[in-house]
Amino acid sequence: MNYFNYFTEVEEHFQRVRGTGLFLLSPLDWAFIDALKNGGIPLEAVLRGIDVAFEKWRKRPARARIHMVNSLAYCAQAITAEAQAMANAAPATKPAAAPFPIDDVRAFLTKNAEALRKAGHEETAASLESLDLDTLYADLEQLVQRLTAIEEKMIARLRASASDDQLFEARRELDRELKPYRGKMTTEQLAMLEKKFLERRLLESAGLPRLSLFYL
Secondary structure, eight states: OOGGGHHHHHHHHHHHHHTOTTOOOOHHHHHHHHHHHHTTOOHHHHHHHHHHHHHHHHTSOGGGGSSOOOOGGGGHHHHHHHHHHHHHHOOOOOOOOOSSOHHHHHHHHHHHHHHHHHTTOHHHHHHHHTSOHHHHTTOHHHHHHHHHHHHHHHHHHHHHHSOHHHHHHHHHHHHHHHGGGGGGSOHHHHHHHHHHHHHHHHHHHHTOOOOSGGGO
16 A cells, blocks of 8 residues: 555545444544654554454444444554554565656645745745755655655744644643543553644644645
């Protein structure tokens, strides 16, 4: 499976295994997927973990299945176990070929630069436009790293300018949604999830785009 389809693959697989194609993932779920991706968890491990978690859930007595699985966070422990198993067994693999043409990448960067400029983020827009795409396209890992660095700098500015009330409300929402699943996550997973959830909230509030190629 193509690593750049990470978000779509996880969403569709969770919906399919849950048996409800119209089920929409929550902001917490999207932040969790972001945390998994940035944590280097292979897509295959996430999909296997979802399968294992639902298999165990369906084997529980009927009285214990009154409440349906409503969050990807329910699968956290199974995903971690599958990722560890893959890390112990998987041989080294060659990098995959570019999954999309350079013109699509160029259009993506141009669209984001325009959105940033309209929102008053001139410096960030200029950083995107200064990227030597013809050279970086031959090394997508380096391009992703550069885009991540630009995005992190942008988010740092948003966080510095956010009010205490904005940050408080974001954390309160996260705590409310995450409460049923805290026991299923490691300290590292929780820390990454909190970071990604807050980042998504800041970007959404400011109406700014995600810059990574994972959002192409």
